[in-house]
Amino acid sequence: MFDSNRRIKADLAKPTTVGLLFLCVGLLVGTSAAGWFFSRQNQQLVDEVRSASARRIADAAFDVRTPPAVVADAQGLSDVFRSTAESVKDAVVYIQVVVGPSSGGGFFHNRMMRQSVGSGVIVDQNGYVVTNFHVVENASQIxxxxxxxxxxxxxxxxxxxxxxxxxxxxxxxDLPFVPFGDSDKVEVGEWVLAVGNPFRLTSTVTAGIVSALSRDVNIIENNSSTPIEDFIQTDAAINPGNSGGALVNLAGSLVGVNTAIATESGSSEGYGFAVPSNLVRRVVTDIIEYGEVRRGYLGVVIQEMTAAEAQLAGLPSAQGVLVRNLCEGCSAGRSGLLAGDVILSVNEKFVNAPNQLQSVVASNRPGDDLLVRVWRDGGPVSLRVQLLGRDDPSTDGWLSAEIDRPVPEQRSDEPESYRPDTDVEPVDPWGFGVRELTGKDRREFGVTSGVFVAYVERQSAAAFAGLPRGSILQSIDGVDVESVNQITELLSTADNSSSHILRVVMRNGIPFFFELKSEVLN
Structure with missing residues (x-):
């Protein structure tokens, strides 16, 4: 998605060296997601206010104001920018955070404390503000x-x-607030404004367009075992201090919360990312009402479809999300979903990447019913799935196992390395060589079976298919590979009309599919 040398960082200003893949503040808050407690005599009133605010946010219709359909000239566009900025900036706040001990004193106490800044958006007249978690993480004062x-x-x-x-x-x-827009209706190419406090320059407004949708840039995974990334990408300038600020359309509706940037310099280079407002609204409503997010889970392990795998499944094109594995006692298993199914849509919303499916499911609560359309045995199948939460023992156990799944340990009788002259077996006439897995391979790739692709000859069928050297070959035409001895038999067909689909795993754990074509052998 991005050049491997490009750094992606959350854009909160803080005294740290730029250049790492990280969310900008330290560790998770250690005790409870609900961090605000009141005396008993005020609790009933507070609960009523919270409930009213949560209902108001959840039940409010999307802001249906639309930008002008046609802008006649540059002055007209300028007027639209001006009026939009004027309607939004009063509801975007400047956040200063003290991170460190909240009690004690003396020289060492002061040295342990530090300050950082960010932005926030007022989303309810009673004073509720949404921001990024990394802005306020471990804060002793906000x-x-x-x-x-x-x-x-x-x-x-x-x-x-x-x-x-x-x-x-x-x-x-009676505070000004930004109404929620419908982020599902945001389109690539439409104008947006980013409002926040970059470099401590309060109430700064920048303009740009929506560059892409449903971006997954692996920035939240450093701070969560179950990250959900479905970012709106924009070229509106987003810089350190913009974290938690508003991304709005030209009607002044909130369509995203600015969160991260991809940068080599530490400041804006035209690649900003915002959490879509529909997901924000869902999270905010739950936090106000319950003090935490009550999220439903399917209970599946998924991966993106490739063209080769789509062909193998009989799909007309590479679409949907492949179910690699599932929990039999979780939502997916109880509803009849099967490993090998390709999920095409959820509640009539098409999903073509794992993060899109995660975002759609995350917008629902435990107990919600989903209409899931899958591709199975060459045709579409519709299923009703009722989501379960972590209070369900099967779901909690499965999630805990997936999150904490250990990397396979090296067996003591396996060597750390291999001797190429004796251990590598050529796979002729396809033009590559394989060897058995070592304990180190299993550890580094996180696999338990397969064979190691040791080399790929130039101008060979394997090279033509794009098969990468240094990967793990796990299956051929859907048949699991357990040893080197299987390879010759599984690749025995070599007439001009045949081909083979190879599933391999890279060092980052991501599987890919490659097609070996017999016609290339001639």
Whole structure:
């Protein structure tokens, strides 16, 4: 997706060296996602306010205001930018965070504390503010400054590390807020404005377009065992300090919360990423109502479809998401979903990448019914799936096992290396060589079976297919490879009309499919 040398970072300003793949502040808050407690005599009133705010956010219709259909000239576009910025910036706040001990004193106490800044968006008139979790993570004090210079100490209501979102509360009423737009209707090429506080320059507005949708840039995975990334990509300038700020359309509707940038310099290079507003709305509503996100899970292990695998499944094109494995006692297994199914859509929304499926499912709660369309045995099948939460023992056990799954240990009787002159077997006439797996291979690739692809000859059928040297060959035409001795038999067919689909795993754990064509042998 991006050049391997390009650095992707969350854009919160902080005193650290730029150049690593990271979310900008340290460790997870250690105790509870609900970080705000009140005295017993105020609790009933607080619960009523929270519930009212949560219902107001959840039940409010999407902001249906639309940008002007036609802008006659540059001045007209300028007027639209101006009016949109004016309607939004009052509801975007400046956040200052103190990270470190909240009690004690003395020289060493002061040296342990540090400050950072970010942005937030008021989403309800009663003072609820959404921001990025990495902005306020491990904060001992959170101060918010409104656009009109009013200052408040904020309390953490709750957070969701899977989406890098957090909700704050300030003691104020009748505040301006940004209405939620429908991010499902955002299109590539439409104008958007980013509003925030880059480099401590408060109430800064930048303009750009939507560059891409459903981006997965692997930035949240450093802070969560179950990351959900379905970013809106924009070239509107987003810089350190913009984290948690608003991405709005020209109607002034919130379509995203700015979260990260891809950069080699540490500042904007035209690649910004925002959490889509429909996911934000779902998370915010749950946090206000319950102090945590109540998320439903399918209970599947999935991967993106390739053209080769689509051909093997009989699909007309590379579409959908492949179910590699599933939990029999979880939502997917109970509903009749099978390993090998290709999920095409959920509730009539097409999914063509794993992160898209995760985002759609994450927008629903335990108990919600989903209409899931899959491709099975050469045709479409529709299933009704009722989502289960982590309070379900099967789901919790399966998730815990997937998250904590250990890398296979090296067997003591296996060598750390191999001797190419004796261990590698040529696979003729296909033009590559394989050897048995070592303990080191199993550890590094996270696999238990397969064979190691030791070399690929130039101008060979394997080279023509793109088979990479240094990968693990796991299956041929859907048959698992357990040893080198199987290879010759599985690749015995070599007439001009035949081909073979090879499934290999790379060092990053991602599987790929390659097609060996017999016609290339002639």
């Amino acid at each position: 101060d918010i400054t409104l656009d009109d210079k009013r200052e408040y100490e904020a309390k953490l209501v709750g957070f969701d590390s899977s989406t890098d979102l957090a909700v704050l509360k300030i003691q104020a009423d």
